[in-house]
Amino acid sequence: MELTGELTGADRRLVTAMGPGLPLCRRPFREIGARAGLSEKNVITALKRMLEAGIISRLGVVVRHHELGYKANAMVVWDIADEDVDQIGERFKTFDFITLCYRRKRRPPQWPYNLFSMIHGRERQAVLAQVDELARACGLEDAPREILFSGRRFKQRGAVYNSGGAL
Amino acid sequence: MSAGLDDIDKAIINGLQGGFPLSEEPFAEAGMRLGLDEDDLIARIQKMLDDGALTRFGPMYHAEKLGGGLSLAAMKVPEADFDAVAEKVNAHPEVAHNYARDHAFNMWFVLATGAPGRIEQVIAAIEEETGLKVYNMPKIEEFYIGLSFGA
Numbered sequence: 001m002e003l004t005g006e007l008t009g010a011d012r013r014l015v016t017a018m019g020p021g022l023p024l025c026r027r028p029f030r031e032i033g034a035r036a037g038l039s040e041k042n043v044i045t046a047l048k049r050m051l052e053a054g055i056i057s058r059l060g061v062v063v064r065h066h067e068l069g070y071k072a073n074a075m076v077v078w079d080i081a082d083e084d085v086d087q088i089g090e091r092f093k094t095f096d097f098i099t100l101c102y103r104r105k106r107r108p109p110q111w112p113y114n115l116f117s118m119i120h121g122r123e124r125q126a127v128l129a130q131v132d133e134l135a136r137a138c139g140l141e142d143a144p145r146e147i148l149f150s151g152r153r154f155k156q157r158g159a160v161y162n163s164g165g166a167l
Numbered sequence: 168m169s170a171g172l173d174d175i176d177k178a179i180i181n182g183l184q185g186g187f188p189l190s191e192e193p194f195a196e197a198g199m200r201l202g203l204d205e206d207d208l209i210a211r212i213q214k215m216l217d218d219g220a221l222t223r224f225g226p227m228y229h230a231e232k233l234g235g236g237l238s239l240a241a242m243k244v245p246e247a248d249f250d251a252v253a254e255k256v257n258a259h260p261e262v263a264h265n266y267a268r269d270h271a272f273n274m275w276f277v278l279a280t281g282a283p284g285r286i287e288q289v290i291a292a293i294e295e296e297t298g299l300k301v302y303n304m305p306k307i308e309e310f311y312i313g314l315s316f317g318a
Contacts (some may be wrong), residue, residue: 007233007234015228017249018225018226020223020225021179021223021224021225022187022224022225022226024209024212024213024224025209026192026194026205026206026209027191028193028194029189029191029193030191040191044189044190044191046315047189047226048189051189052213053264054229054232055228055229055232055233056227056228056229057224057228057229057312058184058185058186058226058227058291059185059186059187059189059225059226059227060184060185060186060187060224061179061180061183061184061212061215061221061223061224061246062184062185062221062222062223062224062225062227063180063184063220063221063222064219064220064221064222067219067220068180068220073266075268075275085308086308089308089311092310092311093310093311094196098311100210100311100312100316101309101310101311102306102308102309102310103306103308103309103310104239104306104307104308105303105304105305105306105307106303107302107303107304109239110272111302111304113213114307116239116304143184146270148268148269148272148275149268149269150265150266150267150268151266151267151268151269152266
């Protein structure tokens with residue numbers, strides 16, 4: 001995928017050189033630098049800057065949560081009045097069992113829901129109890145909602161970016 | 168709990184879902200925090216990648232800040248066609264992950280593209296290839312991304 005954002009040419013080469021991950025060796029940033037035509041020091045500086053700017057949200061291990069026992073992966077969707085959704089979204093993020101929370105575009109009439117919250121739990125019953133707790137605490141007992149547990153996972157990988165050429 | 172993860176592996180997962188040191192010898196520095204030799208840390212991360220406990224080791228990007236497009240899309244796929252449709256959808260490199268969910272909207276996937284305008288093109292291609300409507304549900308606001316997991 002060709003990147004079009006406000007990255008320097010060196011940043012783009014760096015993103016491409018990292019590909020899906022860092023090399024597992026003692027001096028990974030030197031290795032990345034060799035691929036990108038950058039010094040180890042410049043790689044480290046650029047990565048610090050990209051982390052501070054939030055271009056990289058984090059750097060580390062990315063877990064396959066299902067294999068860690070998080071088998072009850074629920075997308076809990078709510079239909080919240082547009083004027084209330086910011087306040088509810090802010091409230092949701094104070095619950096530590098919520099792993100992601102977004103406002104998304106509704107697709108009426110098929111899909112009226114605009115607030116998406118993810119709960120990754122180990123057991124389905126525990127997740128259902130958490131959804132009840134959330135609804136009670138936020139006064140949303142009567143708000144339309146649905147809980148979509150995940151079934152099979154067909155693909156899980158991060159996005160892979162490169163700076164060269166169109167697809 | 169995944170078989171084969173011992174307490175040290177769990178400590179690595181709990182300690183390294185972010186905050187990997189930006190230094191010349193980052194595994195040595197991270198290993199120090201975990202009480203592990205750098206080569207041992209490297210070998211354990213490699214093994215967890217090989218065993219599938221980890222999907223990757225490296226950066227997680229914020230797609231929009233990187234200049235890319237990101238969206239969540241859903242489809243209503245007839246059960247009998249589900250695997251064939253999944254294969255067509257997943258063949259697109261822009262599909263970052265794809266889950267079946269128990270709902271009339273039974274296929275949910277994340278699209279991550281280099282250019283924001285590419286999202287619509289990929290959706291149009293998927294609709295053309297599968298004959299099914301794709302419901303794009305782009306993000307309007309992000310309240311929280313705390314996606315990290317205790318092992």
